Amino acid sequence: MSAETSLKEWLLAEEPQSRRQARWGAWYQSWLTFRSNTLAMAGLIILVLIILAAIFAPLLATDDPFAQDLGQRLLAPGVDGHLLGTDSLGRDIYSRLLYGARISIYIVLLVAMVAPLLGLVIGTIAGYMGGWTDEVLMRLTDIFLAFPRLILALAFVAALGAGIENAVLAISLTAWPPYARIARAETLTIRSADFIHAIRLQGAGPIRIITRHIWPLCISSLMIRVTLDMAGIILTAAGLGFLGLGAQPPSPEWGAMISEGRKYILDYWWVATIPGLAIFAISLAFNLLGDGLRDVLDPKEGGA
Amino acid sequence: MTHLIDVENLRVTFPTRSGTFEAVRGISFTLGKERLGIVGESGSGKSMTGRALLRLIRPPGQITADRMEMHGQDLLNASEKRMRQVRGRQMSMIMQDPKFSLNPVMTVGQQMIEALRTHEKVSKSRAGERALEMLDEVAIRNPERVLTLYPHEVSGGMGQRIMIAMMLLPKPEILIADEPTSALDVSVQLQVLDIMDKLVKERGMGLIFISHDLNLVAKFCDRIAVMYAGRIVETCKASELGRAKHPYTLGLLNAVPDLEHPRARLDVLKRDPAWREAPSVSARQ
Amino acid sequence: MNAIEARGVDVYFGSGAELTRAVNDVSFEVAQGESFGLVGESGSGKSTILRVIAGLVPGWTGEITVAGESLQDEKRSRAFHKKVQMVFQDPYASLHPRQTVDRVLSEAMELQGITDINRRITRLLNDVGLGAGFRFRYPHQLSGGQRQRVAIARALAPEPEILLLDEPTSALDVSVQAEILNLLADLRSELGLTYVMVSHDLGVVGHLCGRAAVMKDGEFVEVLGIDAMRRLDVTQPYTRHLLESSIRSIR
Numbered sequence: 001m002s003a004e005t006s007l008k009e010w011l012l013a014e015e016p017q018s019r020r021q022a023r024w025g026a027w028y029q030s031w032l033t034f035r036s037n038t039l040a041m042a043g044l045i046i047l048v049l050i051i052l053a054a055i056f057a058p059l060l061a062t063d064d065p066f067a068q069d070l071g072q073r074l075l076a077p078g079v080d081g082h083l084l085g086t087d088s089l090g091r092d093i094y095s096r097l098l099y100g101a102r103i104s105i106y107i108v109l110l111v112a113m114v115a116p117l118l119g120l121v122i123g124t125i126a127g128y129m130g131g132w133t134d135e136v137l138m139r140l141t142d143i144f145l146a147f148p149r150l151i152l153a154l155a156f157v158a159a160l161g162a163g164i165e166n167a168v169l170a171i172s173l174t175a176w177p178p179y180a181r182i183a184r185a186e187t188l189t190i191r192s193a194d195f196i197h198a199i200r201l202q203g204a205g206p207i208r209i210i211t212r213h214i215w216p217l218c219i220s221s222l223m224i225r226v227t228l229d230m231a232g233i234i235l236t237a238a239g240l241g242f243l244g245l246g247a248q249p250p251s252p253e254w255g256a257m258i259s260e261g262r263k264y265i266l267d268y269w270w271v272a273t274i275p276g277l278a279i280f281a282i283s284l285a286f287n288l289l290g291d292g293l294r295d296v297l298d299p300k301e302g303g304a
Numbered sequence: 305m306t307h308l309i310d311v312e313n314l315r316v317t318f319p320t321r322s323g324t325f326e327a328v329r330g331i332s333f334t335l336g337k338e339r340l341g342i343v344g345e346s347g348s349g350k351s352m353t354g355r356a357l358l359r360l361i362r363p364p365g366q367i368t369a370d371r372m373e374m375h376g377q378d379l380l381n382a383s384e385k386r387m388r389q390v391r392g393r394q395m396s397m398i399m400q401d402p403k404f405s406l407n408p409v410m411t412v413g414q415q416m417i418e419a420l421r422t423h424e425k426v427s428k429s430r431a432g433e434r435a436l437e438m439l440d441e442v443a444i445r446n447p448e449r450v451l452t453l454y455p456h457e458v459s460g461g462m463g464q465r466i467m468i469a470m471m472l473l474p475k476p477e478i479l480i481a482d483e484p485t486s487a488l489d490v491s492v493q494l495q496v497l498d499i500m501d502k503l504v505k506e507r508g509m510g511l512i513f514i515s516h517d518l519n520l521v522a523k524f525c526d527r528i529a530v531m532y533a534g535r536i537v538e539t540c541k542a543s544e545l546g547r548a549k550h551p552y553t554l555g556l557l558n559a560v561p562d563l564e565h566p567r568a569r570l571d572v573l574k575r576d577p578a579w580r581e582a583p584s585v586s587a588r589q
Numbered sequence: 590m591n592a593i594e595a596r597g598v599d600v601y602f603g604s605g606a607e608l609t610r611a612v613n614d615v616s617f618e619v620a621q622g623e624s625f626g627l628v629g630e631s632g633s634g635k636s637t638i639l640r641v642i643a644g645l646v647p648g649w650t651g652e653i654t655v656a657g658e659s660l661q662d663e664k665r666s667r668a669f670h671k672k673v674q675m676v677f678q679d680p681y682a683s684l685h686p687r688q689t690v691d692r693v694l695s696e697a698m699e700l701q702g703i704t705d706i707n708r709r710i711t712r713l714l715n716d717v718g719l720g721a722g723f724r725f726r727y728p729h730q731l732s733g734g735q736r737q738r739v740a741i742a743r744a745l746a747p748e749p750e751i752l753l754l755d756e757p758t759s760a761l762d763v764s765v766q767a768e769i770l771n772l773l774a775d776l777r778s779e780l781g782l783t784y785v786m787v788s789h790d791l792g793v794v795g796h797l798c799g800r801a802a803v804m805k806d807g808e809f810v811e812v813l814g815i816d817a818m819r820r821l822d823v824t825q826p827y828t829r830h831l832l833e834s835s836i837r838s839i840r
Binding site: 014015016017018019021022026193194195197198199200201202203204212213216217 | 643645673
Binding site for chain 3: 562
């Protein structure tokens, strides 16, 4: 108890004594703001549950997700110990859902690492340098933005071959332009701020200014945007899976599961609906989380 | 004696993570047909006081008072509909920066006519005439042309004169001016204040002039209330400012560098924690 | 030797039909250890001159020499940054919102290749009257006056000879303004700094500077000593108008 209160005091100290304490204190303040947002917390809890389910899938699963049993095909939820029923090949949907979470999270992580980073680099460089650099980079961005995202992803997958990694790559390559736009717009306002002038006067070069002074301010709005876009990315991945261009059978990717279930949707609704609900849950969780993050990270609100 | 405004024990509070923050902590004052100056530094609660009178504090901020009346009518519990009639029609407010108070996509004329027509049933052409007369009164040359301009096309000083014209158009009885000239250059500042002063006097209005500038307030007001940490620490007649006693008031006066009377070092205000705890001085008359 | 010499400086903004001249044929010199003021109303071009010297404005012509170094365009040498620093008007905009005081000051020193940063930060914070307790705070935990002290500490970190002050107190309350003006006066006498200060407030300029240029529409109307200003011993009607309205607003 006393250890807990002293930790709290240490975190909320008015006069931190070290860099570490200052940083942890700032994180703790943000966490307190975040925690007071009920919906965002709900989103976070759902996500944590999904991540835990993905990590402990082998322990939680009741069956082998790939084991077929044609005698047990298309069982309704709850029948014969199959919690969420079975699909057309008699595979346990509950177990497949758990393993599918791994794929979804894998996709999300990969896309979240590639697309925003690419957008951040291109957008901040364009915004800070201005002139012809800006022109070239932003026209390139426009070209990518001019294609419908799914169609462009389809083209990439068609060229690179079907498969999860290629789907992720395709999604990332089509997802970066909006981030570049945001990063550039942010950079344009930050660039003319006095604190950037001040660091220029200290003799800092453009690389240092972009990476150490502009990035930290852009990253928060990008993070918000990424979490809000996550739903769309998962849906695009599911869409590619549904079209047979993402994860390949027998992989338990959620989109592919819906695709397989669509033939039976009228008679055996659960085969397509249950993975659909899973996609819905993770998308909703990301959206709620993104809204909460906006409250915490928005520099205009921060600190007040 | 009836007062235009009668306020007793006004408080404005905001909930925060660590309890509630009191921006205004129980102040009392009255306003007759006079010019009352409210002076204080940033965070003293002076602007909150002005906004509280018009009930412009957004939730979760809260206004409480033992009494907050205009002409003997309660403002504290008046309906939002009633408040909309009060705002503009009976009590107007001029804010610091005209750039943010004028709508950027409407011409000056459109805005003035609309402002008048929300409060009075007048025809468009009659409203236009009144707007012209009003612009003329705030010493704007060539008012016909100014009516067709957009806010970004006018200078800061002219913008603030337009704001004054617009706010006085529905003939309110009370004007609250919150730092009306601190965004303006010195020479324009005086011109704008002179105009405001003249109109307020001619029409027998009540003026609440909120500012950080004690000297300026002393020049344009009859009575001064000095606020510190949400309370009134001293009140006096403007003409008797030289006899002010509270160390905070004196500190504010002496901290200003004066071109004519150079000093090697400026006096620095030593804030006494006791000022914060001292009970609020009543500015009722 | 003069700390700053400017000859025939013109500054243009925009291009083509939108081309406007913000500063028109301005010449002045500031002696070492002097405090020189630039006064004028908004839009008179006074801040632009400071920004040209600091290398924050492109598109100027003329000759400027700072501490013996001739300036070109926006490029400034490493040695220049060591000699010249600037304090900005709005302390709420001049500190990075996500960086602690420690980070701001240590980066300024790192860039100048200064070692023993720890000891120096403590001394700097004491010099500007903040104390070591402020070292790990974020800007949002500081008041306006404290932020401006941090900004001054940052400007002092490379141990410059010349400080460019762009309305350093106009965003602050009068009592805080008095503290900052006293601090600037102390620092000047302790460190032998040269100041160029921009302000719209003649009282502030009169307090800190010995000489000032009155600007209007991008031109120097008159350069005169503060004593002459006090005596209203001026030749130009605009200067007289400015002085009178400034004095009248205090009376």
